[in-house]
Amino acid sequence: MIENEGIVIKSIDYGDSNKIITLFTISGLKSLNVRGAQKPSSHTFNFAKEFILLKYEDRGKYLIGGKVENYYTNIINNIDLTKSALRIFELINALVEHINNNEIAYEFLKQCLDLINNNADHKLIELIFRIKFLYLIGLAPNFNSCVNCGSKEELAYFSLFDGGMKCNNCKNIMDYHLTKEELDLFRILYLVKLDKLIENIDQIKYNYDDLNKVLNMFYSHFLGFESNVEKIYKKINN
Ligand SMILES: [Zn+2]
DSSP: OOOEEEEEEEEEEETTTEEEEEEEETTEEEEEEETTTTSTTSTTGGGGOTTOEEEEEEETTEEEEEEEEEOOHHHHTOHHHHHHHHHHHHHHHHHGGGOSOHHHHHHHHHHHHHHHHTTSOHHHHHHHHHHHHHHHTTOOOBOSSOTTTOOOSSEEEEETTTTEEEETTTOOTTSEEOOHHHHHHHHHHHHSOHHHHHHTGGGOOOOHHHHHHHHHHHHHHHHOOOOHHHHHHHHHHO
């Protein structure tokens, strides 16, 4: 019986013919040695592809049975969709030890990949993932009141150092200015459940570059995380 399930987020050659795959599962990351997976003629070849949803059976460090549940074909055939998926994968890969509930994180990842693969706005799904992932790793920015004085009025500045919003009176020269629209959007994307967001996805107005910038700063400041995917894609585009 093949009962385990995971998403292959990394696959590397091992020796002359095997591959080591890294799966994200409801129990976190799992590495497995897939015999013969480098050979296209091998029945295990497909099990070691990145970006697949795999049902598997394992014994020790080895994969002994598998069935591909989803190849996410649209994602792998479109460079922009791939980028969004890669940005999601690299977060999981880098920050997996911070995740406080792998089961929720896994279901959330699957939901997001399905949406991207089924032509939902991939940039928005990526942003939603990156914002909600903050919650899954226990970083909860305070968007509702000034982190300094508790005021709920005139919140227009985001303080990376204090991990939340600041009001007009308490703002510091280092704090990042958010427009009212940006703040509202952050709140919505952070707080509203994914299903509800999807129902109203056409009404969500956003600017990818602005949100991307704030999120990059946040991840970099609190977790020392910098996106390699972004760097690589910038090089490709230049
Ligand atoms: Zn204040």
